[in-house]
Amino acid sequence: MRQNPSFTMASEDAVKRLIREHPWMTIVSQTSAAGLVASHYPVLLDETAEGIVLLTHVGRPDDVVHELGRHEILVIVQGPHGYISPGWYDASPAVPTWNFVTAHLYGTPELLSADENLRVLEALVDHFEDPMPEPRRMRGTAENSAYADSIATGTVGLRIPITRFVAKNKMSQNKPAETVDRIIAELEGDGPYASPALAAEMRRTHETIRAARA
Structure with missing residues (x-):
């Protein structure tokens, strides 16, 4: 990924x-x-580990197809992104761009045992079920537990210690404050390229920048 200091x-x-x-x-x-x-x-992020360590699983035969454990892999995480129209700028002439936040993470996966894989699967289910009004746990009932155990045999758990990363947060940091505010307003509006998530990410980025300068 091409980097720009800004x-x-x-x-x-x-x-x-x-x-x-x-x-x-x-x-x-x-x-x-x-x-x-x-x-x-x-x-999932392993919150107990130092540095960045990922926990996940793959369905068989992806473990074989990817040759997991034999080499470094790339894991890409993509945050909010969207089209930025030149009509939102003060400057003329101007060209459009795309704002985004993403990270490229590199590491060699460690294949987990069957028991460790089950714990990762349970953690994944719990993570995504927790916000639900009536969370469904992987082992909520004996019947579901038995079913989950049978399904789990078709998966392989992974622990991926990240040894390096390249990350980019392109949120119009090279634009004047007035232009940034206008872009955020457009993203929060009801136009064809409205994106509340991207607007929130831009606000977070520029509030951090302004606080650092204060």
Whole structure:
């Protein structure tokens, strides 16, 4: 990913926040048998570990297709993103752009035992069920527990310690404050490119910048 000093996101804490808020990720491997391979899975941050450590699972035979455990992989996390019209700028002439926040995470997966895989699967289910009015647990009943155990055999758990990352937070940091405010207002509006999530991310970024300058 091409970097620009104005948009570089070097903070580990910022990357962890991105992972927590956007847990659907792309796993990419350069394999000896099939070349480039990509899959998509939900991923959790291991909050007990130092640094960035991901917990996830893949469905068989993705573990074989990706040759997991044999080489470094790339995990891509994508946050809010969207089109920014030049009509929202003061300047003329102007060209459009795309604002986004994303991180490329690199590490070699560790394949988990069957028991560890079950714990990761339970943690994933709990994480996404917790906000529900009546959470359904993987082992909520004996019947569901038995069913979950049978399904779990078709998956492989992964622990991925991240050894390096490249992250980018492009939120119009190179634009004047008045232009930034106008872009946010458009994103919060009802136009064809409205995006409340991207507007919120822009607000967070520029509030942090303004606080640092104060």
